[in-house]
Amino acid sequence: MEKPFILHMLTTAKNLSPFDVNMALDAGWVSALPYTNVEASEIQGLVQDAIFSRSTKNLKRTGIFIGGRDTKQAMDMLNSAKRSMVPPFEVSVFADPSGAFTTAAGMVAAVEHELITKFNTTLAGKNILALGGTGPVGQAAAVISAQAGANVRIIGRQLEKAQHIADMCSNEFGDGKITITAGADSDKSEYIKTADVVFATGAAGIELLSAALIALAPQLKVAADVNAVPPAGIAGVDAFNNGTLIEGSISGAVGIGALAIGNIKYQAQNRLLKKMISSEKPVYLHFEHAFEIARDYIKSNS
């Protein structure tokens, strides 16, 4: 008899996210077990307990998901899990803290699609402002787009914190191969003049880009907002927008709202969870893989 699919779901937080639990079961995992308040030092023990209790054949039906809220912690745990494997005793691991990796991937892939179809260009060389970009989604989006060749500036209320996050993104997540810069929120009227793309990834219910600022943006092409709670993060971009012209933009910029992004995020997370099951060899999945699969999804649907 075939053994059931088991996903061990680890989080540094007090509880798992029911979002991830639903997604895991809907992707075909039969059993999803929570491990909460997990500390980095426990990863090796948990991973080795998971790999040494099934035959290598049935380890293909076993996986580890890493949630939590912190991107660096999640990436550290992913790396530590990978190091704890004892081939051929090995299972697939997928990190998506706060769903940030798949959300960021969905947003960047959607923005790229608009650049290609409406402006006949790509992410390469574009100036991107990640407003409210110090959180998990902003960080992952910044790294993904920088890896695709964009010049990304993370904007935060405190310059020092934004700089610290930008450095972490460049060095830790980008392996030192990308350079993400930082800026203060108070200076955004200056930065907007040369911006091609804006991401709004701040807390829900805060307007990060006003109509007045949009009017100052002569080369703005795409503005994307992950906030689904009014007021919108970008003035004039509502949750349902999907490549819709932004009123008041002098450059004909289009907006992408939270629901359009959410749809791609959903597809990306679902496909990565399924990939863990279908892959012949163990896979270690994070924001890069999320972006790849989000791009594939958009390509196959356009």
Next chain:
Amino acid sequence: MEKRSILHMLDPMPNNSPFDVNMAMDAGFDVLVPYSNVKLDSVNRLTQDTIFSRSPAGIKRTGIFIGGRDLGLAIDMLDACQQAMVPPFEVSVFADPSGAFTTAAALVACVEKELKIKHGKELKDSKVLVFGGTGPVGIATGIIASLAGADTYLVDHLSNEAAAEVAKTYNRRFGCALTGVCANNDSDKINLIADVDIIFSAAKAGVQVLNSLVLKEANQLKVAGDVNAVPPMGIEGIKRNDLGVSLTHAINSKGAVGVGALAVGNVKYQLQHNMLKSMLETKTPLFLDFRAAFIKAREIV
């Protein structure tokens, strides 16, 4: 429609062990529900919530598993479960903290078998040393060996008092006759080893407990078993897959053989699998601890 089978997994630690989760699913439970940070005084309520929410027919499809790291606490929790049952509202309960009960049962059963086959002896004729004797697997190994009649010594690597205290505690609880001793260097080990028949090594993974210099001082060693699967092995010369292979370093013990960690592990795996399965197949509720584990382990070997 037949109700889905449910295993309620109680653990005094912050998280269950993924090992037990995989084992329980593979044994056929449909749904596993973890309960973490469980305190002894919550066990009564958790048990009664378990039994009173399904009809007696459904109860056969329901079980409780007790994990954690502490043997005494696991046994206390098992007792508390048993006392909370209200027949015919009863479910099966299986305690296996850190997998120690099934590991110890498998270890003793493998060694006992070699003792019989190769030397025609019984545990009750034997003097036994348990290295790593104050850890979960070591204690459970000692209790099982002692209850089978062996003259059993728990060896701690740091303190005589600690070893004596552990021996006293478990003697009182389970009516065994353990003695606690300490050995923190080779000459201590040589003193202990001269007249023993059986050695169990249940010390920390990756630590060599007995080297060839110590082993050659054993004059009547018959079987040595090791549960350490991470090199270096606990007993020099025993390989992971050994099952009754000659112990080359025990040059003064004629016919001594060794049992390695993977040989023990195979039996432990089957044992835990069978015990979990028996919870789903039984007509009357089972209360499973190291004693039940040893009976089943003997059947397996």
